[in-house]
Amino acid sequence: MEWKLTDNRPIWMQLSEQLTRRIVAGQYPPGAKLPAVRELAADAGVNPNTMQRALAQLENDGLAVSNRTAGRMVTEDAAVIEAVRRELARKITKEFLSAIADLGYTREDVLALLKEEEEHG
Amino acid sequence: MLGKLLKYDFRSVSREYMLLWPAALVIALVMRFTIFARLDTVEDNLLANITNVLTVFIYVAVLVAMFIITLLFIIQRFYKGILGSEGYLMNTLPVRPWQLVTSKLICAMVLLLVSMAVAGLSVFLMIPISLQDIIQVDFSMLWDRLMEVFPSFLLLVAELVLCSLVGMVASITQLYFSMALGNLFGKNRLIGSIVSYVGISMVLNVLYTVVSMVLSFSAIGSQYRWDLDPALFFHAITWFAILSSAALAAIFFFGTTYILKNRLNLE
């Protein structure tokens, strides 16, 4: 997965969001060791301090834990990951619904549209 | 730190001199066995004459080249090496300005002295005088006579050597100081350096003229002039030259380091 950074928001927020996505999508499975800050920073082409801040946010969210000897790992608590994943899914759904409502679609139209997409797509 | 600086200053000129110095000696040796070997056997064909002239020409050219190159190196190693773009490297090294200048100065002195030695040695190599010819002249007689008239002759020789060494240092530091002053001229630093050099030389000339006039007048005025021991007179003159050159060298040196420290303005 490539890092995508836009111009108008703090970089650390975008990094932590994308790391979160990687974790909930299973790219970094529960209990797995996360790459070192420097490595991640070099990969994303960002400042290590910024990456550090993004990772600290992951720890705040309970998605990552710091281990003095082993470094930083993804949490083994699947429930936490699932909750974050769920929340992300709801957020995406909400955004979708709000965008589609702007086009004048009702809930019924949307359901029909989804069905149609599933059959043809 | 000074030793390390010297190492790089010598390395920067070694390529050229490792060629020039041996070249001068080799050509001198060649001349010994061509031109000078034939001096007694009078040969008068055109080819021999042409080769003779050519060899002499090459030899003189090499000697002249050696001293011109030395002079240019002394100027260029300072101008480019400290005040040019290389200065960005040299002036950010963790060394003091006086160490930079001293290193360049020592390097310049060594180049000059070795070049002079090479020139002298080449003359010696060139002319095939056997040692016996020299010994045949009765030096001991000459020497005794000299010691009689001028007992402190050796001391004077030592003083004269010291005088020329200090004079060389003063001349080199005058070049450095002029270039350092030229550095203050913004965009016209080359012209500034030349103007500074000419200006300093003119001021020194006037000063020397005034001082020597004052000295000779006071000498005429005093009754000691004719009683003065000529040897003492020579010593006095030499020491005056040594001390005045040393004072000038000190002014030029500290002026240069002051500018490098406080007024450096690389392009």
Place this chain on the structure above:
Amino acid sequence: MADSLICCRGLSKAYGQRPALQGVDLELGRGRIVGLLGPNGSGKTTLIKILCGLLRPTQGTVTVDGQAPGVYTKSIVSYLPDRMYFADWMKATDLFDLFADFYADFDRQKAMDMCRSLGVNPADRIKTMSKGTKEKVQLVLVMARKAQLYLLDEPIAGVDPAARDFIMNTILTNYNETGTVLLSTHLISDIERVLDEVVFLQYGRVILHNSVDNIREQEGKSVDALFREMFRAVPMEGGRF
């Protein structure tokens, strides 16, 4: 160790009558990558030259790790000038010798490794190298030191985007973590994401000093966009050089 790595107080510098810096107050900490941004002629190079000891300020004070620029600060500052400083006779390895002799923090092995990964043959004579290769050698010399302060003057000016990425990556992966990188540029968008904080200079004055993320959070736009906005009117003002 002094608290802040760089501390400028009322720093001014004039070239004759022309002011280049006017009362700069600036403090920078350790372990940061800082962008020194401003249009041409805003005083970026002058500030960097004062920090590395090539220029003396006309007024004010400056300290690096608590000391005025001198032998000590030069030993902990790694400086990349905006020009080539090589002598013709040298090879890259000669320069490595020189750096190893004068800088205790120079890592020769690292320099050789960096040359290899940059595709530079350190045994080549500098004279025969292309401009791009010379720039790489200079970058290697600067980044192979474990310095406290890296002063990089326009490290990415005049190179193509691929080389730019490469240079930024070299800086990111090689700088000393407890050291600070101060780099000047007027091409912000390319390097914005590697910076912790930025300092905007205009007419020799600091007009903004903040972290990149703070700026994005407060302004809702990139530093690059903010920079363009702030300096858009500059060419129109005219007459102040």
